[in-house]
Amino acid sequence: MIPFSRSPAWLQLLAHRDALGGKTARELWRADPARGAKLTVGCAELALDFSKQPVSEETLASLCALARERGLPEAIAALFSGAPVNTTERRAALHMALRGDEHTTVGGVDVLPEIQRGRERMRMFSQAVREGHWKGATGAPVRHVVGLGIGGSSLGPKLAAKALHAIADGPQAHFIENLDPAEFDDTVGRLDPAATLFVIASKTFTTEETMANAASARAWIERSLGPGAVDRHFVAATASPERATAWGLAACNVFPFPEWVGGRFSLWSEVGLPVAIAVGMTAFDRLLAGAHAVDLEFRSKPLERNAPVLLALLSVWNRNALGCASHVVLPYAARLTGLTPYVQALEMESNGKRVDRDGTLLDFATAPAVFGGEGTPGQHAFHQWLHQGTDAVSSDFIVVARPMGSDADRHARLVAHAAAQSEALMNGVETPEPWRSCPGGRASTTIVMPALDPFHLGSLLALYEHKVFAEGALWGINSFDQWGVELGKKIAGSILPAARGEGTAPDAATAHLLSVIHKLAQSG
Known part of the structure; x- marks a missing residue:
C-alpha cells in the first residue's frame, strides 16, 4: 500500500485544507446555520456533535474517500473475522466477540462456546459472592473485592466501577495497580482481611507490578488468617491458567480468558469480574450490550454516518492536516474520572508508533498526546492553556443528558459549563486588552450520553476502541502491539x-x- 503521507486522497485533502484558507468552525457556522443537524450523528443511543470541528461537508466527503483508499472497510471486516490483525504477534484482536453472541472462528475454531462458558462462570461466581454463599476462611461474607492489575487490566474495571457507583449494591470494589507499596498499604489498611477477596488480573500472570502486589496480598491474608486461607480470598483472571495454579490457586479459582484478548480491551472478559461483583452480572451484561451495539454499527453503517470512523477521520485531520499535537478528553461527570486515563492508554499505547505494519519508518505524526480530566475542576487547572496557549489542540467533551444526582439545578449548571467551554474554544473573544483575548478556533467534538448507566458506558468505551483501531488502519500501523x-x-x-x-x-x-x-x- 502507498504510504499514508503520499496517498492521492491525502494529498487531495491537503490541497482542500489550503483552499479552505484556515476557515474556523465559527466562520463555517455563519455560512451555514443548519450545519448542526448535518454534523451530528447517532451511535448506540449516543449523539456526537461534530459541528465545532473546522470541517465542511466537502472535507468529510474527502476524508471518507481517504478511508476507502486506505482500505478501512476491509480492515474492519478483517478485525471482526478473527484474522491476525496484530501482525507482529500474529494474533487476532477479537475482544468484540466477548460482548456479542455471533459465531466467530479463530484458527478454525468457533470461539463462541468458550466465551459463553466463561461468561456463565462469571455469572455464577459473582452471584455467589454477592449473595454471601462464597465466604472467606472464617465464614465471613465478602464485603470488599480488590482488583490487582495494571494498565488495561486495571484501568477499564476501575473506570467502570467508579462510573457505575450509583447502582453498586454488592461488595465495594477497590483497585491496586502501582508498584509503590504505599498504594497497597493505604488500600488494605482500611479493609478487614476476613471479608476481602482479591482478583489477580494478568494476561501472562508474570506482570511484575501485579505479581508483586499479589505476593503482598497473599502475605497479608496469611498473616491474618493462615496459609490455608488463600483459596477463599484469591481468584485470578488470566490467559495463563497454568501459571495461576502454579502460584498456588486451585483450578476452580482461575477464570481463563483467550489469548486474543489484549490488555487494553480486557474489561469485557473475566478481567471485569470486580465490576460484576460490585454491580451484578445483569448490569455487566448491559455494559456488554452497549459495547456490542457500537460493534454492530461500526461494522454496518456507511462511513459518512459511522461515528467511530468519523471520530478517527477527524482525529487524523486535526493531527496531520492542522498540526494538533495534543488531544484533550473532558468528561463533564465526576463519576467518569477514570475515562481520561483509559482513553489515554487506549490511544497512546495503541497508536504511539513510529513504523508501519511492514516496519518502515513513518514520515508523519501518529497518536497525539492525550490528557485531560473531568469538568468543572479542569476549568481551574489546564483550560487556561486550552484557551490562550500557543499550541493547536483538539478536544472531546462528554456530557450526560440526565442528572446524575438529586439536584437538577446543579446538573443544569454543569451542562451550561460544558456548553460554554466548547463555545468559548470555538468562538474565543477579542478585547482591547490582549491578555484577556482568546483566539478561539479550537476544534472540539461533544459526545452526549443519555444517561450514565451500564449500556451507555459500554457504548462510550467501544466508541473509543473502534476510533483508535480506525486511526491505526488509516495510518497503516499495528494498533495492537506495545x-x-x-x-x-x-x-x-x-x-x-x-x-x-x-x-x-x-x-x-x-x-x-x-x-x-x-x-x-x-x-x-
Whole structure:
C-alpha cells in the first residue's frame, strides 16, 4: 500500500485544507446555520456533535474517500473475522466477540462456546459472592473485592466501577495497580482481611507490578488468617491458567480468558469480574450490550454516518492536516474520572508508533498526546492553556443528558459549563486588552450520553476502541502491539540488583542516579 503521507486522497485533502484558507468552525457556522443537524450523528443511543470541528461537508466527503483508499472497510471486516490483525504477534484482536453472541472462528475454531462458558462462570461466581454463599476462611461474607492489575487490566474495571457507583449494591470494589507499596498499604489498611477477596488480573500472570502486589496480598491474608486461607480470598483472571495454579490457586479459582484478548480491551472478559461483583452480572451484561451495539454499527453503517470512523477521520485531520499535537478528553461527570486515563492508554499505547505494519519508518505524526480530566475542576487547572496557549489542540467533551444526582439545578449548571467551554474554544473573544483575548478556533467534538448507566458506558468505551483501531488502519500501523512498554521492563530487571544496593548499574548515567537516590535515602 502507498504510504499514508503520499496517498492521492491525502494529498487531495491537503490541497482542500489550503483552499479552505484556515476557515474556523465559527466562520463555517455563519455560512451555514443548519450545519448542526448535518454534523451530528447517532451511535448506540449516543449523539456526537461534530459541528465545532473546522470541517465542511466537502472535507468529510474527502476524508471518507481517504478511508476507502486506505482500505478501512476491509480492515474492519478483517478485525471482526478473527484474522491476525496484530501482525507482529500474529494474533487476532477479537475482544468484540466477548460482548456479542455471533459465531466467530479463530484458527478454525468457533470461539463462541468458550466465551459463553466463561461468561456463565462469571455469572455464577459473582452471584455467589454477592449473595454471601462464597465466604472467606472464617465464614465471613465478602464485603470488599480488590482488583490487582495494571494498565488495561486495571484501568477499564476501575473506570467502570467508579462510573457505575450509583447502582453498586454488592461488595465495594477497590483497585491496586502501582508498584509503590504505599498504594497497597493505604488500600488494605482500611479493609478487614476476613471479608476481602482479591482478583489477580494478568494476561501472562508474570506482570511484575501485579505479581508483586499479589505476593503482598497473599502475605497479608496469611498473616491474618493462615496459609490455608488463600483459596477463599484469591481468584485470578488470566490467559495463563497454568501459571495461576502454579502460584498456588486451585483450578476452580482461575477464570481463563483467550489469548486474543489484549490488555487494553480486557474489561469485557473475566478481567471485569470486580465490576460484576460490585454491580451484578445483569448490569455487566448491559455494559456488554452497549459495547456490542457500537460493534454492530461500526461494522454496518456507511462511513459518512459511522461515528467511530468519523471520530478517527477527524482525529487524523486535526493531527496531520492542522498540526494538533495534543488531544484533550473532558468528561463533564465526576463519576467518569477514570475515562481520561483509559482513553489515554487506549490511544497512546495503541497508536504511539513510529513504523508501519511492514516496519518502515513513518514520515508523519501518529497518536497525539492525550490528557485531560473531568469538568468543572479542569476549568481551574489546564483550560487556561486550552484557551490562550500557543499550541493547536483538539478536544472531546462528554456530557450526560440526565442528572446524575438529586439536584437538577446543579446538573443544569454543569451542562451550561460544558456548553460554554466548547463555545468559548470555538468562538474565543477579542478585547482591547490582549491578555484577556482568546483566539478561539479550537476544534472540539461533544459526545452526549443519555444517561450514565451500564449500556451507555459500554457504548462510550467501544466508541473509543473502534476510533483508535480506525486511526491505526488509516495510518497503516499495528494498533495492537506495545513493544515500547517492554523495553523499560527489561531494563528495570537489569537495574534492580543495583537499586537494592547489591551491585552497580550497567549504565553510567543510571549508576549516578542510583547513587544520588541512595545517598538521600541514607541521609535521614
